Amino acid sequence: xxxxxxxxxxxxxxxxxxxxxxxxxxxxxxxxxxxxxxxxxxxxxxxxxxxxxxxxxxxxxxxxxxxxxxxxxxxxxxxxxxxxxxxxxxxxxxxxxxxxxxxxxxxxxxxxxxxxxxxxxxxxxxxxxxxxxxxxxxxxxxxxxxxxxxxxxxxxxxxxxxxxxxxxxxxxxxxxxxxxxxxxxxxxxxxxxxxxxxxxxxxxxxxxxxxxxxxxxxxxxxxxxxxxxxxxxxxxxxxxxxxxxxxxxxxxxxxxxxxxxxxxxxxxxxxxxxxxxxxxxxxxxxxxxxxxxxxxxxxxxxxxxxxxxxxxxxxxxxxxxxxxxxxxxxxxxxxxxxxxxxxxxxxxxxxxxxxxxxxxxxxxxxxxxxxxxxxxxxxxxxxxxxxxxxxxxxxxxxxxxxxxxxxxxxxxxxxxxxxxxxxxxxxxxxxxxxxxxxxxxxxxxxxxxxxxxxxxxxxxxxxxxxxxxxxxxxxxxxxxxxxxxxxxxxxxxxxxxxxxxxxxxxxxxxxxxxxxxxxxxxxxxxxxxxxxxxxxxxxxxxxxxxxxxxxxxxxxxxxxxxxxxxxxxxxxxxxxxxxxxxxxxxxxxxxxxxxxxxxxxxxxxxxxxxxxxxxxxxxxxxxxxxxxxxxxxxxxxxxxxxxxxxxxxxxxxx
Amino acid sequence: xxxxxxxxxxxxxxxxxxxxxxxxxxxxxxxxxxxxxxxxxxxxxxxxxxxxxxxxxxxxxxxxxxxxxxxxxxxxxxxxxxxxxxxxxxxxxxxxxxxxxxxxxxxxxxxxxxxxxxxxxxxxxxxxxxxxxxxxxxxxxxxxxxxxxxxxxxxxxxxxxxxxxxxxxxxxxxxxxxxxxxxxxxxxxxxxxxxxxxxxxxxxxxxxxxxxxxxxxxxxxxxxxxxxxxxxxxxxx
Ligand code: SF4
Numbered sequence: 108x109x110x111x112x113x114x115x116x117x118x119x120x121x122x123x124x125x126x127x128x129x130x131x132x133x134x135x136x137x138x139x140x141x142x143x144x145x146x147x148x149x150x151x152x153x154x155x156x157x158x159x160x161x162x163x164x165x166x167x168x169x170x171x172x173x174x175x176x177x178x179x180x181x182x183x184x185x186x187x188x189x190x191x192x193x194x195x196x197x198x199x200x201x202x203x204x205x206x207x208x209x210x211x212x213x214x215x216x217x218x219x220x221x222x223x224x225x226x227x228x229x230x231x232x233x234x235x236x237x238x239x240x241x242x243x244x245x246x247x248x249x250x251x252x253x254x255x256x257x258x259x260x261x262x263x264x265x266x267x268x269x270x271x272x273x274x275x276x277x278x279x280x281x282x283x284x285x286x287x288x289x290x291x292x293x294x295x296x297x298x299x300x301x302x303x304x305x306x307x308x309x310x311x312x313x314x315x316x317x318x319x320x321x322x323x324x325x326x327x328x329x330x331x332x333x334x335x336x337x338x339x340x341x342x343x344x345x346x347x348x349x350x351x352x353x354x355x356x357x358x359x360x361x362x363x364x365x366x367x368x369x370x371x372x373x374x375x376x377x378x379x380x381x382x383x384x385x386x387x388x389x390x391x392x393x394x395x396x397x398x399x400x401x402x403x404x405x406x407x408x409x410x411x412x413x414x415x416x417x418x419x420x421x422x423x424x425x426x427x428x429x430x431x432x433x434x435x436x437x438x439x440x441x442x443x444x445x446x447x448x449x450x451x452x453x454x455x456x457x458x459x460x461x462x463x464x465x466x467x468x469x470x471x472x473x474x475x476x477x478x479x480x481x482x483x484x485x486x487x488x489x490x491x492x493x494x495x496x497x498x499x500x501x502x503x504x505x506x507x508x509x510x511x512x513x514x515x516x517x518x519x520x521x522x523x524x525x526x527x528x529x530x531x532x533x534x535x536x537x538x539x540x541x542x543x544x545x546x547x548x549x550x551x552x553x554x555x556x557x558x559x560x561x562x563x564x565x566x567x568x569x570x571x572x573x574x575x576x577x578x579x580x581x582x583x584x585x586x587x588x589x590x591x592x593x594x595x596x597x598x599x600x601x602x603x604x605x606x607x608x609x610x611x612x613x614x615x616x617x618x619x620x621x622x623x624x625x626x627x628x629x630x631x632x633x634x635x636x637x638x639x640x641x642x643x644x645x646x647x648x649x650x651x652x653x654x655x656x657x658x659x660x661x662x663x664x665x666x667x668x669x670x671x672x673x674x675x676x677x678x679x680x681x682x683x684x685x686x687x688x689x690x691x692x693x694x695x696x697x698x699x700x701x702x703x704x705x706x707x708x709x710x711x712x713x714x715x716x717x718x719x720x721x722x723x724x725x726x727x728x729x730x731x732x733x734x735x736x737x738x739x740x741x742x743x744x745x746x747x748x749x750x751x752x753x754x755x756x757x758x759x760x761x
Numbered sequence: 762x763x764x765x766x767x768x769x770x771x772x773x774x775x776x777x778x779x780x781x782x783x784x785x786x787x788x789x790x791x792x793x794x795x796x797x798x799x800x801x802x803x804x805x806x807x808x809x810x811x812x813x814x815x816x817x818x819x820x821x822x823x824x825x826x827x828x829x830x831x832x833x834x835x836x837x838x839x840x841x842x843x844x845x846x847x848x849x850x851x852x853x854x855x856x857x858x859x860x861x862x863x864x865x866x867x868x869x870x871x872x873x874x875x876x877x878x879x880x881x882x883x884x885x886x887x888x889x890x891x892x893x894x895x896x897x898x899x900x901x902x903x904x905x906x907x908x909x910x911x912x913x914x915x916x917x918x919x920x921x922x923x924x925x926x927x928x929x930x931x932x933x934x935x936x937x938x939x940x941x942x943x944x945x946x947x948x949x950x951x952x953x954x955x956x957x958x959x960x961x962x963x964x965x966x967x968x969x970x971x972x973x974x975x976x977x978x979x980x981x982x983x984x985x986x987x988x989x990x991x992x993x994x995x996x997x998x
């Protein structure tokens with residue numbers, strides 16, 4: 108089959124960072140596809156630097172390549188300079204593994220983890236030589252697939268994609284492959300595209316937008332309904348029961364050029380039960396599935412030896428919650444078979460002294476900055492968002508970090524949260540000021556960087572009903588913070604552009620009427636919108652207006668209890684009434700304990716699918732489940748399995 | 762113990778930058794379980810030093826790297842090392858020679874006095890290229906202005922132009938062979954081409970040798986038989 112390398116090579120001399128496009132990474136594969144095999148092109152719709160470390164993409168790449176009847180390669184959005192060269196020379200999007208044209212694959216699959224990349228998805232489809240609208244595609248064109256967290260509301264992209272996969276991809280990727288292989292062997296005749304899509308819609312977890320019709324009554328959505336009786340009314344997410352059965356990636360890709368998170372990454376668990384109400388990832392990935400501690404150790408040890416990395420990140424939504432984390436960390440740091448020093452990083456740190464203790468142990472070699480995410484400035488606000496960190500928890504952690512040698516601290520916050528008042532916003536400045544003050548007891552020039560992002564309500568969270576703050580309101584709050592921190596030595600304030608937050612908000616809870624907007628913005632050159640140098644707020648706002656759509660209606664309006672949401676025909680397992688109740692609790696400032704160690708709230712994520720939390724050890728991590736040291740021995744029915752040994756329902760964990 | 766390694770940079774990996782290459786070597790040495798010495802201090806780095814940087818996009822037959830092993834490290838089996846390293850390096854980077862060098866030897870940066878290059882020039886004819894080359898060789902000076910730290914600097918490149926020959930036509934131009942000086946500063950092929958009259962445009966460029974001067978004679982930085990471990994003693998001097 109064809110490779111474009113000889114045509115691409117002269118173009119690479121003309122572009123920035125040509126090493127992004129050469130492939131050749133350790134762990135990469137050079138498949139020689141045979142007739143009848145199903146080809147997947149896994150594409151990350153952003154630059155190579157951001158896309159390469161994506162674990163989801165690497166896992167599926169390996170799983171597909173292990174099959175006899177399929178092969179997979181990778182692609183990333185070419186930067187604007189190379190895109191220009193490709194278009195000038197009539198060359199298409201290509202894989203970095205063998206530089207094969209994208210249209211030679213049967214499936215063009217995108218990983219979507221952020222809303223601002225939507226125009227890049229269209230650009231990649233077009234650059235592949237595939238019609239951007241699904242209705243214009245013929246049997247010879249690849250199927251366009253979406254996966255990743257943003258797929259829980261794929262409606263804005265409904266016109267452009269053939270199928271959307273909800274939840275974990277490990278199993279469903281093979282089920283899709285089987286159906287597409289049959290389609291190929293039947294010759295992909297005229298009209299067969301509709302057939303294969305009907306067959307794929309039967310696979311649990313697969314949503315085929317073209318088989319559904321969105322009905323509106325005036326500006327309000329009535330619902331998204333299947334067009335045929337055999338198409339499911341509600342598409343349920345997929346969940347792999349046991350992470351221990353999927354020790355992937357087995358051969359993590361080692362990039363030859365600079366990327367973000369350039370280190371060995373080992374996923375220690377999936378899911379999170381802390382129940383932070385703003386956090387879509389936590390809600391949609393329930394229940395918790397921990398990897399057996401021995402497997403973590405093997406993956407770390409083998410991975411370090413194979414890749415030559417001197418750093419490993421233990422990844423998850425909240426790694427300090429991994430039961431037995433201290434032992435895994437100690438074993439890794441002290442492993443005599445490591446060649447030279449190895450550092451461990453825990454990208455998501457809980458705010459308590461216990462985690463600082465771990466951090467001190469693992470960062471013996473390179474003590475860089477330490478990051479905490481209290482997310483809100485006051486205890487009241489943190490009860491609303493259910494991130495139950497007391498001010499004292501934070502001060503304790505910060506003090507112990509300063510006393511153990513750290514000088515620089517980073518604190519992450521959101522502004523524009525439900526019920527937020529000015530004292531809540533100013534609480535951010537107060538926390539930061541107090542943290543620097545604590546630092547002065549230990550060092551001459553302690554520093555705290557405060558990073559503030561505007562809050563965007565996400566589907567399948569209790570905050571999905573909340574009307575997002577306007578751009579001017581967010582600017583006003585940032586202004587308050589700027590004034591309050593201006594004169595405090597040691598506090599640096601950084602904030603995310605409220606205008607970008609607005610566009611994220613449009614996409615996050617939008618419906619199918621946004622398709623033409625996305626297409627128009629893309630046709631006007633609006634790609635790489637998550638890059639500040641290319642972000643074009645005016646283009647978006649004007650395009651919305653030109654299509655007769657109100658930004659205010661999509662973003663700033665509070666939803667009512669009975670309002671139909673554009674994603675109501677999709678399911679992450681969470682009961683809508685659980686989410687509504689949790690929203691009411693938020694407004695009442697009532698926090699909820701972690702359901703992993705306390706009674707089930709019947710959110711639906713475990714009970715609905717007959718799966719349970721799987722943890723590696725029966726002992727809750729030290730420091731209290733929410734970092735507050737609260738009493739967890741309240742008993743009750745805890746749906747927990749230890750290391751895959753299932754307990755009969757109704758028996759509590761010890 | 763200090764080792765000197767010669768390696769190639771061919772094909773797709775020619776697009777890797779200097780920093781990329783350094784990181785790849787650090788990881789490769791760990792995977793090869795070579796116990797490299799680390800610098801002291803706040804963030805220790807492995808003690809590696811590379812020779813003259815190669816522009817991104819150029820190929821090479823002869824890149825060099827010096828590395829210090831940790832004092833406690835057992836002496837490696839040198840004869841097996843090139844094969845072992847090549848197997849762990851990306852395609853296009855091959856280790857072609859290894860030997861021990863004395864710590865008192867000048868660093869690679871200081872030792873190299875000139876480099877040999879094969880330079881393809883494009884969008885031209887052999888006749889045109891010959892004209893430009895002849896003019897350059899006949900001229901007593903070859904003045905060239907470049908920007909350096911925001912200031913314009915004019916240099917005479919002629920003393921660095923040790924040899925320049927047309928060795929044949931290519932489908933889109935001609936191939937030149939050049940030897941360019943590197944002391945006190947390095948003359949890069951792109952600068953040379955820009956300074957010619959008429960200037961020539963660069964196609965594929967390949968470094969073929971790096972030379973040092975020893976008792977007035979030009980020789981490579983490693984002896985031809987450098988990989989053979991039994992000659993260690995002779996070369997260490
Ligand atoms: S079903 Fe119960 S135990 Fe499982 S995540 Fe939901 S609330 Fe927690």
